[in-house]
Amino acid sequence: MSDSPLRIHQIREQLRQQLDAGVFDKDHKLPSERQLSELFAVSRMTLKDALSALEAEGLIYREGRRGWFVAVPRLIYNPLSRSHFHRMVEEQHRRADTEVLSIQSELASPELMRVMELEPLTPIERLTRRRSIDGRAVLLVENCLVSRYFPDILKEDLTQSLTELYRQRYGYRNSRSRFDVQPAAAPASVAKALHLSPGQMVLKIIRVNYNQAGELIDSEFEYWRHDAVCIRIDSQCRVETEAILK
Amino acid sequence: MSDSPLRIHQIREQLRQQLDAGVFDKDHKLPSERQLSELFAVSRMTLKDALSALEAEGLIYREGRRGWFVAVPRLIYNPLSRSHFHRMVEEQHRRADTEVLSIQSELASPELMRVMELEPLTPIERLTRRRSIDGRAVLLVENCLVSRYFPDILKEDLTQSLTELYRQRYGYRNSRSRFDVQPAAAPASVAKALHLSPGQMVLKIIRVNYNQAGELIDSEFEYWRHDAVCIRIDSQCRVETEAILK
DNA sequence: TAGTGGTCTAGACCACGGG
DNA sequence: CCGTGGTCTAGACCACTAC
Incomplete structure (x- = not known):
């Protein structure tokens, strides 16, 4: 020494x-x-x-x-403007990609029942997608849709924005969202999909979406690489949003 | 072996x-x-x-x-409802404490000028406070106030909600906020104040607040222990907020 | 197959916390 | 003061990636 x-x-x-x-x-x-x-x-x-x-x-x-x-600059992500991942990324002059990793019909898990306030045995569709910016996997999204609101959705192109699909195919508009943001450890499946070491930290966003009738139609679990995103919320948008809705 | x-x-x-x-x-x-x-x-x-x-x-x-x-349950924190830290904590049946760590008058740093879009040489007050839940330090907040909007503020009790102080003492209402949320490493001073190991990860929230005249009056840098908080945003609140403002 | 990071050991000294 | 976690070493084997 x-x-x-x-x-x-x-x-x-x-x-x-x-x-x-x-x-x-x-x-x-x-x-x-x-x-x-x-x-x-x-x-x-x-x-x-x-x-x-x-x-x-x-x-x-x-x-x-x-x-x-x-590192690479963080994506500025405004969750109040509801997904449109590809548009958001391209507005920031980056390249976006979406891959469908899995999709399956199943019954709501206990945790999901709690988050979405569902009845037991509610059939749902679970859609897992990986999203990349400039070729780097930064986000794993898991969508849980209440099946009865989305007949035949598995036949659609699921790499696009689900919000758009909801609107064009089913006539649903997003009238209300609630989301929770918190740091968390990546579950093993997420870590693998994002090339993270097991248990590494991610930013977890849980959101639930209601349609114009106030029905809770789907929820979303997002896992972001912690260095890849900056969440931005501007209360000014609220006024604009309200104006548009009227 | x-x-x-x-x-x-x-x-x-x-x-x-x-x-x-x-x-x-x-x-x-x-x-x-x-x-x-x-x-x-x-x-x-x-x-x-x-x-x-x-x-x-x-x-x-x-x-x-x-x-x-x-670990202890996370505080549910809705930044759209503007601080009121003590009320928020007590509504969740916990005990809140605020300590003023330092306060000084100075000129805006380059970084602050960028965040707040200030002119060079703008005088500000920088207020650093530590906040605890049930006796555990979980949050370090640094407020930067544009001095000219807050004459004699150093004479006030600064452990209370600043929002309240703004309203009662200066007649300012918060008409708009913008905030960024991102994981970050704790700067040395923050790590020390929150009893963290140097460089440990925290949740950083940068917010800027405008008064009813649309003037940018202060900004806030919040450093949360990553395990102590869950950020919750409900777009439903927007309607309620708008209604109240009218 | 060669090189990478991931995991693991069995020690050690130090700085700080609390009694 | 002693016990704590924080830091550090000089090795080692393994699982996986990239070629």
Whole structure:
């Protein structure tokens, strides 16, 4: 043991400078943990701690066993303007993709019954989709639709905005939404789909939507990579929304 | 080395069961890391990883060098209903406290100028307060008020709701708010005030408030312990709010 | 197959907390 | 003061990715 080698905090500062200066990254991938730990003359565990701290700051992110990458600007997401994921992303000059991962008819789980205030044995459709920005998977969405409101919905193109589909195909307008936002650990299935380490933190958004008749027609569980999104709400929109509804 | 000892995931499951069953905790403090690592026959580093995973799930939390504690229900926080922290907390049958940590007159920083769209050299008051629920520090709020709108405000009781103070003392009503919500790393000062480890993750809320004349009068930086809050927004409230304003 | 990050060990010293 | 968590080491094996 020489003096005291670089501490975790000093490594953070040094890496932060390098990142700010844009020194790293042709294709925005950082050198491997082993290379960096040699570079800074610390053990790999210590270096990982430093990288994890920068990850919490949102300066870098981790992708499965693929390595560390420099962060990308967050998507500004206004949940009051109801989905339209693709439009929102394109307005911010990014490229959006949606993949349907699974879809199945089933009965509402106890948790879902609680969230949606459903009767026992209510048939629902459960739709799981993964959404990407500029080719990077950032969001896993699980929609639970009350089947009786959506006959034959499985025959539709489900990569588009569901809101649009509701309106055009079924004549439903979204009159009211309630949503909860909270940090949470990614469930195993979500972690896998988003290339996260098991138990890594995500931003979880639970929302329930009512149609113009006040009927609770569907709910949505969103899991966002924590560094990929900034939720923006402007109470000004309320006045505009109200005006439009009239 | 016997076979393979308990892995991190198995420890998580076991601890989760113990927690759900309410086995631990007289005063809801967990045994020390060293004790637990012996109990599960793993190294302390491994045990820490397991605890960190449970922390991400929101089942336990860490307090400075004091130890690990079982989690407490999240505060349901509706930012559209504008602060009134104490009322909100008491409605949820908890006890609220507010401490003023610092207050000083200064010129707007570059970052603040950007957020609040201020002229250079604008004088502001910067007020830092710590808020607790049932004796646990969960929120650090930093308010930045444009000085010219709030003459002599430093003479007031600043532990109360600022919204109330604005209304009663200055006749300002909040006509519009915009806020951004995103996960972030706690800056050192915030980490210290909330007894967090440096760089730990928090939920950051930046909001700007306009008065009835559409003037941007103050902004607020909130840093919440990530396990202490659930943000709830109900678009239904909008109609009610609008009705009240008329 | 080579290289990556994920996990894990068995120690150690330090800074801070509370009695 | 002692016990706590925070940090750190110098190795190791494994599961997976990318080629």
